Amino acid sequence: MHKAGVNRREALRRLTAGGIGAAATPLWIERLGAVALAHTGHAVPADAAAWTPQVLDAHQNETVTVLSELIIPQTDTPGARAALVNRFIDRVLADAEEAERKAFLKGLAWLDARSHELFGSDFVEAAPDRQTALLTILSSPENRTLEDQRGVELVQAAKDLTVTGYYTSGIGLEQELGDDGNMFLTEFEGCTHPEHAAYAPAAPTRGRRS
Numbered sequence: 001m002h003k004a005g006v007n008r009r010e011a012l013r014r015l016t017a018g019g020i021g022a023a024a025t026p027l028w029i030e031r032l033g034a035v036a037l038a039h040t041g042h043a044v045p046a047d048a049a050a051w052t053p054q055v056l057d058a059h060q061n062e063t064v065t066v067l068s069e070l071i072i073p074q075t076d077t078p079g080a081r082a083a084l085v086n087r088f089i090d091r092v093l094a095d096a097e098e099a100e101r102k103a104f105l106k107g108l109a110w111l112d113a114r115s116h117e118l119f120g121s122d123f124v125e126a127a128p129d130r131q132t133a134l135l136t137i138l139s140s141p142e143n144r145t146l147e148d149q150r151g152v153e154l155v156q157a158a159k160d161l162t163v164t165g166y167y168t169s170g171i172g173l174e175q176e177l178g179d180d181g182n183m184f185l186t187e188f189e190g191c192t193h194p195e196h197a198a199y200a201p202a203a204p205t206r207g208r209r210s
Contacts, residue, residue, distance in 0.1 A: 028103045029157045035100075036092045036161050040168040051087055054094035055101060059122070063108050064089050066124045068162040070135055078171050080162055088165030089158075107154025114151055 053061050068080035068089070080086075093101045111134075115123040119130050126134070137143060138155045 025156060026153055028100045029153060029160060032092060032096055032100050032104065032157055033160045033164070035096045036088075036164040039088065039092060039095070040164065053087075053090045055105075056086075056090045056093070059124075060105065060108050061086055061090065062124050063111065063122075064158075066131070067111075067135075067158050068165070070131060071159055071162045072166050080166050083166045083169040083171040085162050085165040085169070088169070089161045092161060092165075104154065104157055107150055107157065110150040111154060114148075 056064060065081055065086040068085040072080040072083075072085070074082065093104060096104075112122045115121060115126050115130075115134060118134065119126045123131060123134070134151075135155060138148060138151045143152060
């Protein structure tokens with residue numbers, strides 16, 4: 001580790017806080033983020049047969065999988081689905097306090113309800129362009145609609161957990177960042193995926209090596 005540098009956990013804390021606007025972040029999201037950071041470095045099971053969700057039911061798990069993939073999509077590198085971010089999020093929810101866990105799950109239920117209002121289907125069953133449109137609305141800094149608040153907070157929490165889960169996974173570190181075990185994140189620049197710029201987290205820059 002560089003003597004003047006910050007460790008990876010601190011870098012991720014800064015990264016996620018900067019990505020969602022820490023000053024406006026509800027306390028329950030900050031608490032979930034703290035649990036997520038505590039899980040960095042702990043691999044999730046890659047074998048589907050060896051993994052069972054602790055919190056999410058099948059539909060919630062698929063919603064989280066789709067949502068995280070929209071936040072960090074597959075491009076020339078694998079996306080959040082391939083990095084098993086949904087499993088990371090389920091583990092975080094299992095270790096979180098009940099209030100934070102319920103807030104996240106209520107957000108998922110709200111997302112489906114809003115999707116039904118707009119598109120007549122659950123979020124995961126909506127067309128990709130409609131999913132993108134809804135996330136864009138919920139991610140807009142101009143969105144101050146009280147009825148959308150739960151969805152706005154869900155997207156904030158999902159971004160936080162997805163960024164942490166992805167960039168501490170083997171895929172995120174080795175393929176996206178080219179990590180050899182001695183790299184840490186120092187800052188985030190702008191998103192490199194123009195089509196997701198409205199709601200996707202910023203893209204990482206490579207840190208110095210020890």
